Amino acid sequence: LSARLLVAADGGRSAVRAMLGIATQRVEYDQCAVVTNITTARAHGGTAYERFTASGPLALLPMSDNRCSVVWSLPPAEAERMLTLSDNEFLQRLQDCFGDRLGALMKVGTRQSYPLALTRVAEQVRTRLALIGNAAHTLHPVAGQGFNLGLRDAWELAREILGTPADALGTPAMLAAYRSRRRLDRNSI
Numbered sequence: 001l002s003a004r005l006l007v008a009a010d011g012g013r014s015a016v017r018a019m020l021g022i023a024t025q026r027v028e029y030d031q032c033a034v035v036t037n038i039t040t041a042r043a044h045g046g047t048a049y050e051r052f053t054a055s056g057p058l059a060l061l062p063m064s065d066n067r068c069s070v071v072w073s074l075p076p077a078e079a080e081r082m083l084t085l086s087d088n089e090f091l092q093r094l095q096d097c098f099g100d101r102l103g104a105l106m107k108v109g110t111r112q113s114y115p116l117a118l119t120r121v122a123e124q125v126r127t128r129l130a131l132i133g134n135a136a137h138t139l140h141p142v143a144g145q146g147f148n149l150g151l152r153d154a155w156e157l158a159r160e161i162l163g164t165p166a167d168a169l170g171t172p173a174m175l176a177a178y179r180s181r182r183r184l185d186r187n188s189i
Contacts, residue, residue, distance in 0.1 A: 005170035006129050007157065009150075012119065014135035022131070023122040028115065029140055031056050032079035034072040036111040037063060038094070041103030044068060050143060051098055057142045058097055068102070070094065071141050079113045116140055124186075125179050128170035130157055137186060149189050156181050 008016035017024070044062045051058040056073030063069055072094070074082065082090060091105045098105070119138040124131050133150030140146075160178040161169065168174055 003170075004128060004166070005161070008129065008131045008135040009133050009154070010135055012134040012138040014131065016129075017121065017131060017135055020126070020129070022126075025120045025122070027118040029117055030075065031073045031116045031140075032076050032113045033116055033141060034070070034074055034079050034082045034111055034113050036070050037067050037109040038070055038091070038105050039107035040066050040068060040105055042066075042101075044102055048144075049098070049101065053097055057140075058094075059141065059144075060098065060102070072097075073116065073141070076115070083111050083113055124182070125175035127172055127175070130175060130178060132157055139189065145189055149186065152185055153182060 006016070008014050010016055038060075043066055044060070046062050048062060049060040049068075055075060055078060057071075058073070059071045060068040061071070072079075072082070082093070085093065087108050090111065091108055094108075095105050117138065118140070121131055121136050124136050132153035134146065136153065137149065138146060139149070157178055160174060160181075164174050
Protein backbone atom coordinates (compact mmCIF):
# COMPACT_ATOMS: atom_id res chain seq x y z
CA LEU A 1 0.00 0.00 0.00
CA SER A 2 1.11 3.54 -0.61
CA ALA A 3 -0.52 6.86 0.14
CA ARG A 4 0.28 10.53 0.20
CA LEU A 5 -1.03 10.81 3.76
CA LEU A 6 -1.40 8.23 6.51
CA VAL A 7 -3.77 9.23 9.31
CA ALA A 8 -3.25 7.26 12.50
CA ALA A 9 -6.60 7.26 14.28
CA ASP A 10 -6.20 3.83 15.82
CA GLY A 11 -6.59 4.64 19.51
CA GLY A 12 -4.55 5.06 22.65
CA ARG A 13 -2.54 1.93 21.95
CA SER A 14 -1.87 2.99 18.37
CA ALA A 15 -0.15 0.26 16.38
CA VAL A 16 0.83 2.83 13.76
CA ARG A 17 2.47 5.02 16.40
CA ALA A 18 4.31 2.02 17.84
CA MET A 19 5.52 0.76 14.43
CA LEU A 20 6.92 4.20 13.66
CA GLY A 21 8.65 4.45 17.05
CA ILE A 22 6.95 7.69 18.05
CA ALA A 23 7.66 8.35 21.71
CA THR A 24 4.95 9.15 24.23
CA GLN A 25 4.95 10.92 27.56
CA ARG A 26 2.59 9.31 30.07
CA VAL A 27 1.41 10.80 33.38
CA GLU A 28 -0.72 8.51 35.56
CA TYR A 29 -3.91 9.95 37.08
CA ASP A 30 -3.85 7.36 39.90
CA GLN A 31 -7.36 6.37 38.88
CA CYS A 32 -8.90 3.51 36.93
CA ALA A 33 -12.05 3.51 34.84
CA VAL A 34 -14.45 0.71 35.66
CA VAL A 35 -16.36 0.16 32.42
CA THR A 36 -19.52 -1.86 31.90
CA ASN A 37 -23.07 -1.50 30.63
CA ILE A 38 -26.30 -1.56 32.58
CA THR A 39 -30.03 -1.75 31.97
CA THR A 40 -32.20 0.90 33.62
CA ALA A 41 -35.86 0.82 34.65
CA ARG A 42 -36.58 4.23 33.09
CA ALA A 43 -35.78 5.30 29.54
CA HIS A 44 -32.73 7.56 29.28
CA GLY A 45 -34.17 9.46 26.31
CA GLY A 46 -30.73 9.68 24.72
CA THR A 47 -29.39 11.74 27.63
CA ALA A 48 -25.87 11.27 28.97
CA TYR A 49 -25.35 11.75 32.71
CA GLU A 50 -22.22 12.57 34.64
CA ARG A 51 -21.83 12.74 38.41
CA PHE A 52 -18.79 14.21 40.10
CA THR A 53 -18.07 12.10 43.16
CA ALA A 54 -15.38 12.31 45.83
CA SER A 55 -13.49 9.48 44.09
CA GLY A 56 -13.88 10.81 40.54
CA PRO A 57 -16.48 11.24 37.80
CA LEU A 58 -19.17 8.69 37.03
CA ALA A 59 -20.72 8.77 33.55
CA LEU A 60 -23.76 6.92 32.21
CA LEU A 61 -23.86 7.17 28.43
CA PRO A 62 -26.99 6.24 26.46
CA MET A 63 -27.11 3.06 24.38
CA SER A 64 -30.07 1.25 22.80
CA ASP A 65 -32.91 -0.51 24.63
CA ASN A 66 -32.69 1.33 27.99
CA ARG A 67 -29.06 0.39 28.32
CA CYS A 68 -26.25 2.72 29.35
CA SER A 69 -22.52 2.43 29.14
CA VAL A 70 -20.89 3.14 32.51
CA VAL A 71 -17.49 4.78 32.97
CA TRP A 72 -16.73 5.09 36.69
CA SER A 73 -13.41 6.67 37.70
CA LEU A 74 -12.09 5.26 40.96
CA PRO A 75 -8.81 4.88 42.84
CA PRO A 76 -7.10 1.65 41.66
CA ALA A 77 -7.80 -0.37 44.81
CA GLU A 78 -11.48 0.62 44.79
CA ALA A 79 -11.75 -0.22 41.08
CA GLU A 80 -10.35 -3.68 41.78
CA ARG A 81 -12.90 -4.17 44.57
CA MET A 82 -15.71 -3.22 42.18
CA LEU A 83 -14.65 -6.03 39.85
CA THR A 84 -14.94 -8.62 42.63
CA LEU A 85 -18.44 -7.65 43.81
CA SER A 86 -21.45 -9.71 42.83
CA ASP A 87 -23.65 -8.15 40.17
CA ASN A 88 -26.26 -7.20 42.80
CA GLU A 89 -23.64 -5.65 45.10
CA PHE A 90 -22.13 -3.69 42.21
CA LEU A 91 -25.54 -2.44 41.06
CA GLN A 92 -26.36 -1.33 44.61
CA ARG A 93 -23.06 0.59 44.94
CA LEU A 94 -23.67 2.19 41.54
CA GLN A 95 -27.27 3.04 42.45
CA ASP A 96 -26.10 4.63 45.72
CA CYS A 97 -23.59 6.75 43.82
CA PHE A 98 -25.73 7.67 40.80
CA GLY A 99 -29.16 8.02 42.38
CA ASP A 100 -32.56 7.09 41.01
CA ARG A 101 -32.94 9.46 38.05
CA LEU A 102 -33.19 6.44 35.72
CA GLY A 103 -35.06 4.30 38.22
CA ALA A 104 -33.65 0.99 39.36
CA LEU A 105 -30.40 -0.19 37.81
CA MET A 106 -31.37 -3.74 36.96
CA LYS A 107 -28.79 -5.61 34.94
CA VAL A 108 -25.02 -5.26 34.56
CA GLY A 109 -22.72 -6.58 31.86
CA THR A 110 -19.11 -7.71 32.15
CA ARG A 111 -16.99 -5.25 34.13
CA GLN A 112 -13.47 -4.27 33.16
CA SER A 113 -11.00 -1.79 34.59
CA TYR A 114 -8.48 0.38 32.74
CA PRO A 115 -5.79 2.63 34.24
CA LEU A 116 -6.28 6.30 33.37
CA ALA A 117 -3.38 8.46 32.25
CA LEU A 118 -2.56 11.58 30.28
CA THR A 119 -0.57 10.59 27.21
CA ARG A 120 1.02 12.96 24.73
CA VAL A 121 3.07 12.12 21.67
CA ALA A 122 6.47 13.60 20.88
CA GLU A 123 5.42 14.10 17.24
CA GLN A 124 1.83 14.72 16.16
CA VAL A 125 2.86 14.94 12.51
CA ARG A 126 5.68 13.74 10.27
CA THR A 127 5.99 14.00 6.54
CA ARG A 128 3.02 12.07 5.14
CA LEU A 129 1.71 11.21 8.66
CA ALA A 130 -0.79 12.74 11.08
CA LEU A 131 -1.77 11.28 14.44
CA ILE A 132 -5.25 12.26 15.61
CA GLY A 133 -7.57 11.45 18.49
CA ASN A 134 -6.32 9.00 21.09
CA ALA A 135 -3.41 8.02 18.86
CA ALA A 136 -2.10 11.56 19.46
CA HIS A 137 -3.31 12.19 23.02
CA THR A 138 -5.33 10.53 25.75
CA LEU A 139 -6.73 12.25 28.77
CA HIS A 140 -9.10 11.65 31.64
CA PRO A 141 -12.56 10.73 30.31
CA VAL A 142 -14.28 13.47 32.35
CA ALA A 143 -17.01 15.20 30.32
CA GLY A 144 -15.94 13.38 27.13
CA GLN A 145 -13.26 15.96 26.42
CA GLY A 146 -10.91 13.43 24.82
CA PHE A 147 -13.65 12.33 22.43
CA ASN A 148 -14.48 15.94 21.59
CA LEU A 149 -10.80 16.75 21.08
CA GLY A 150 -10.47 13.80 18.69
CA LEU A 151 -13.51 14.96 16.70
CA ARG A 152 -11.97 18.43 16.36
CA ASP A 153 -8.67 16.83 15.25
CA ALA A 154 -10.51 14.95 12.50
CA TRP A 155 -12.52 18.02 11.48
CA GLU A 156 -9.46 20.27 11.19
CA LEU A 157 -7.45 17.64 9.33
CA ALA A 158 -10.33 17.14 6.90
CA ARG A 159 -10.49 20.92 6.33
CA GLU A 160 -6.75 20.97 5.69
CA ILE A 161 -6.99 18.07 3.24
CA LEU A 162 -9.87 19.70 1.36
CA GLY A 163 -7.91 22.93 1.03
CA THR A 164 -4.70 21.28 -0.18
CA PRO A 165 -3.90 20.34 -3.79
CA ALA A 166 -3.52 16.57 -4.22
CA ASP A 167 0.20 16.81 -4.97
CA ALA A 168 0.78 18.69 -1.67
CA LEU A 169 -1.03 16.20 0.60
CA GLY A 170 1.20 15.03 3.43
CA THR A 171 3.90 17.63 2.84
CA PRO A 172 5.65 19.23 5.80
CA ALA A 173 4.00 22.59 5.01
CA MET A 174 0.50 21.11 4.94
CA LEU A 175 1.01 19.19 8.18
CA ALA A 176 2.68 22.16 9.90
CA ALA A 177 -0.43 24.24 9.16
CA TYR A 178 -2.65 21.51 10.64
CA ARG A 179 -0.45 21.16 13.74
CA SER A 180 -0.40 24.92 14.23
CA ARG A 181 -4.21 25.19 14.09
CA ARG A 182 -4.62 22.36 16.60
CA ARG A 183 -1.96 23.52 19.09
CA LEU A 184 -4.05 25.90 21.23
CA ASP A 185 -7.00 23.50 21.52
CA ARG A 186 -4.84 20.51 22.38
CA ASN A 187 -2.71 22.40 24.88
CA SER A 188 -5.67 24.02 26.62
CA ILE A 189 -7.58 20.75 27.03
